[in-house]
Amino acid sequence: MQAEPVIEIKKLTKIYRDFWGRQKVRALNSLSLDVKKGEVFGLLGPNGSGKTTTMKCLLGLLFPTSGEISVLGRPANDVEKNERIGYLPEESYLYRFLNAEETLDFYGRLFKISAAERRERTQQLIEMVGLKNARRRQLKEYSKGMTRRIGLAQALINNPDLVMLDEPTSGLDPIGTREMKDLIIQLKEQGKTVIMCSHLLADVQDVCDRIAILYGGELKELGNVEDLIQSKEQTCITSTELPDEAITEIDAILKKYNAEKISVEHPSTNLEELFLKTVQESIDRPGQRFVPANDGDKNQEPVSTES
Numbered sequence: 361m362q363a364e365p366v367i368e369i370k371k372l373t374k375i376y377r378d379f380w381g382r383q384k385v386r387a388l389n390s391l392s393l394d395v396k397k398g399e400v401f402g403l404l405g406p407n408g409s410g411k412t413t414t415m416k417c418l419l420g421l422l423f424p425t426s427g428e429i430s431v432l433g434r435p436a437n438d439v440e441k442n443e444r445i446g447y448l449p450e451e452s453y454l455y456r457f458l459n460a461e462e463t464l465d466f467y468g469r470l471f472k473i474s475a476a477e478r479r480e481r482t483q484q485l486i487e488m489v490g491l492k493n494a495r496r497r498q499l500k501e502y503s504k505g506m507t508r509r510i511g512l513a514q515a516l517i518n519n520p521d522l523v524m525l526d527e528p529t530s531g532l533d534p535i536g537t538r539e540m541k542d543l544i545i546q547l548k549e550q551g552k553t554v555i556m557c558s559h560l561l562a563d564v565q566d567v568c569d570r571i572a573i574l575y576g577g578e579l580k581e582l583g584n585v586e587d588l589i590q591s592k593e594q595t596c597i598t599s600t601e602l603p604d605e606a607i608t609e610i611d612a613i614l615k616k617y618n619a620e621k622i623s624v625e626h627p628s629t630n631l632e633e634l635f636l637k638t639v640q641e642s643i644d645r646p647g648q649r650f651v652p653a654n655d656g657d658k659n660q661e662p663v664s665t666e667s
């Protein structure tokens with residue numbers, strides 16, 4: 361059964377006009393796309409391609425010049441539907457002198473959530489975004505990563521069905537990025553629908569089910585991430601270590617099928633994995649320091665710095 365669409369955009373055009381009503385910029389041109397319930401959807405495109413304009417139209421903050429938008433079964437300009445939406449803007453505007461608990465309590469009041477429920481949700485969200493130890497510190501003391509996490513908790517205070525994230529991982533270090541991606545996957549597991557804009561393609565690849573690529577306000581690509589990044593022109597077989605004779609035999613088979621061997625390689629992990637593993641090992645085994653091997657001493661072990 362097809363999942364029901366949470367967002368339906370049909371032939372959306374947005375033209376920004378100047379003070380005298382003259383056409384200034386055609387930010388979106390006949391954009392059509394759907395986002396289905398329970399999926400993580402990535403909106404990609406270079407600067408000025410219309411991502412933020414799309415998000416603002418979905419929230420009802422901007423009026424389309426033409427076209428139709430339905431969000432959670434309601435027209436985008438129906439502000440009541442925003443009670444079921446959580447929005448993390450690129451820059452969260454939070455009160456610097458409040459702490460995490462006070463911040464979430466404040467936003468909970470705006471949604472008219474009862475005191476008991478506010479208390480429960482505040483603690484749950486603080487735990488979820490990993491700010492338990494910093495929950496009583498003023499936000500002005502928070503690092504960029506912590507600020508992003510409290511911003512996400514604030515966007516989730518109303519237990520939204522649809523979560524809209526603008527550049528959720530921008531400015532975060534690899535650990536903060538991994539944690540934010542895990543949180544996004546957690547939201548999906550809770551049955552929420554997520555739409556996010558990002559320039560960080562590796563992050564998008566890790567968490568998104570489908571993506572749309574915009575350019576100049578027009579849709580240029582739309583589909584399942586796995587399908588879109590799959591190279592149909594090449595076949596890659598990964599095996600355990602092979603002896604040279606096996607490679608020679610494989611060469612003969614490729615020749616038989618008129619195929620050309622492009623590479624034989626040991627697959628590598630990515631930098632993010634290596635960085636996280638190294639940091640985790642440092643946490644698990646404090647006092648270990650890596651010393652570069654000399655030419656004649658290739659198998660040198662890491663040195664313990666513990667006295």
Ligand SMILES: Nc1ncnc2c1ncn2[C@@H]1O[C@H](COP(=O)(O)OP(=O)(O)OP(=O)(O)O)[C@@H](O)[C@H]1O
Pocket residue numbers: 376377384385386387405406407408409410411412413414
């Ligand atoms: N308020 C505005 N008035 C006039 N033009 C605008 C306004 N807001 C955006 N634009 C223009 O509309 C186009 C799309 O902008 P938008 O902010 O939606 O792009 P974006 O894809 O989010 O870009 P970025 O990646 O830089 O955030 C750009 O040409 C931009 O200059």
